[in-house]
Amino acid sequence: MPxxxxxxxxxxxxxxGPAPRRRIDRxxxxxxxxxxxxxxxxxxxxxxxxxxxxxxxxxxxxxxxxxxxxESVTVDPEVEAGFDLALYARxxxxxxxxxDDPAGTRVDYEALDGDADWxxxxxxxxxxxxxxxxxxxxxxxxxxxxxxxxIELVRAHRPIDSIRDIGSFFSPVWDxxxxxxxxxxxxxxxIEHEILRRQGEPRIxxxxxxxxxxxxxxxxxxxxxxxxxxDLDAAMRRWLASPEKGVAIDRxxxxxxxxxxxxxxxxxxxxxxxxxxxxxxxxxxEDAAWLRGPGRRARKRYLDYDWSLNDLAxxxxxxxxx
Numbered sequence: 001m002p003x004x005x006x007x008x009x010x011x012x013x014x015x016x017g018p019a020p021r022r023r024i025d026r027x028x029x030x031x032x033x034x035x036x037x038x039x040x041x042x043x044x045x046x047x048x049x050x051x052x053x054x055x056x057x058x059x060x061x062x063x064x065x066x067x068x069x070x071e072s073v074t075v076d077p078e079v080e081a082g083f084d085l086a087l088y089a090r091x092x093x094x095x096x097x098x099x100d101d102p103a104g105t106r107v108d109y110e111a112l113d114g115d116a117d118w119x120x121x122x123x124x125x126x127x128x129x130x131x132x133x134x135x136x137x138x139x140x141x142x143x144x145x146x147x148x149x150x151i152e153l154v155r156a157h158r159p160i161d162s163i164r165d166i167g168s169f170f171s172p173v174w175d176x177x178x179x180x181x182x183x184x185x186x187x188x189x190x191i192e193h194e195i196l197r198r199q200g201e202p203r204i205x206x207x208x209x210x211x212x213x214x215x216x217x218x219x220x221x222x223x224x225x226x227x228x229x230x231d232l233d234a235a236m237r238r239w240l241a242s243p244e245k246g247v248a249i250d251r252x253x254x255x256x257x258x259x260x261x262x263x264x265x266x267x268x269x270x271x272x273x274x275x276x277x278x279x280x281x282x283x284x285x286e287d288a289a290w291l292r293g294p295g296r297r298a299r300k301r302y303l304d305y306d307w308s309l310n311d312l313a314x315x316x317x318x319x320x321x322x
Contacts, residue, residue: 081225082133082141083124088148088222091117096220099315102244104217106312109155122152126179137225139199144223146191146208149178153188154211154309162307163211202268202278203232205261206239213306214245214259236282245303247279249287254298256291260305275300 094115095108112118125148130141150163153173157166167173174189188210196204209218216239223231239259240246248257262275272278276295280288291298308314 081137081144081222082128082130083144084121085222085224087117087121087124088144091115091121092220092222096218097312097315098217098220099312101213101315102242102306103213103310103315104238104242105220106310106315107151107154107211107218108312109151109158110313112151112155113158118152118155121148125149126181129182131182133225136228139196139201139204140223140225140228140231142191142195143204143207145179145181146188146196147218149186149191150188150209150211153178154311160309162309164307197265197268200271201232202265202272203236205265205268206235207232209310211310213308213310214303215310216246216261217242218310233282240279240282245306247283248303249290249295249298251290251294254294255301256295256298257301257303260302263302 091112095111095118097106097108098104099106125145128141128145130138130145133141153166153176154160154163160166163173167176174192175187177185177187179186192208196208206216207219207223209215216235219231219235221231243257245259247259249255250257256276258275258279262269262279266275269275269278272281276291276298280291283291
């Protein structure tokens with residue numbers, strides 16, 4: 001985990017000889033000492049001027065900073081998101097549909113081609129400064145960015161049957177550059193593995209969607225900084241409610257069938273008690289009780305992963321409101 005930039009650096013103390021016999025204003029002397037230390041680089045300037053700095057000013061952080069770092073203020077989520085959340089919400093409403101098939105949500109990639117708002121949103125993501133965002137806005141930003149940039153990648157390469165049709169054996173889709181953000185080239189793989197997974201938040205696996213049928217359903221509303229816990233819980237519940245691609249429990253056979261995501265990223269769920277305990281937190285109470293009881297000794301099997309595109313054109317029955 002990155003070092004908290006607000007922590008004062010350790011610095012050596014220096015003996016300065018015996019104090020004069022006359023009375024000294026200790027408060028003034030301490031202030032002068034702090035200023036001197038700041039000038040010679042022995043103490044961060046922020047510490048030296050802590051008494052006069054604006055306490056509302058967030059610390060400077062890097063792009064991979066821990067989004068769980070405590071913050072003392074609440075920022076307008078529309079501003080803190082790093083891009084126009086309302087625009088993204090409108091585009092999701094226009095161009096995604098809830099469907100009665102394993103995809104759960106499908107995207108109208110063809111319609112995106114003719115929507116002038118879509119490239120505006122993509123450019124906002126690429127021009128964003130997520131390192132300046134506070135907690136938990138960085139995490140929400142990168143979840144939304146992953147999903148937006150995935151949709152854009154598919155849109156730009158249509159027609160395809162699967163996202164894995166993009167790229168090649170030697171340069172798979174996950175390694176292709178999708179954006180340069182704050183001067184750093186980003187691929188879907190680097191966003192997932194170098195940023196999101198490092199945050200110790202396993203629920204991201206219910207939130208990021210790689211445009212495939214067996215991915216968790218794409219959320220039809222943005223992930224918002226001011227309600228991120230609620231949004232992540234909702235994503236987990238909706239994903240796990242699907243026996244085709246989330247979890248299916250057979251009590252008689254003592255078998256729990258799981259998404260392969262729980263196999264590929266099993267270690268990520270250790271922070272929340274392991275795979276079965278994490279699932280138990282987001283399923284109905286009866287299933288949770290079984291998983292925490294007899295289900296602890298159940299055999300786990302993993303569901304086949306369907307990489308076919310979550311394209312609305314492939315839907316048998318689109319039921320969502322436009």
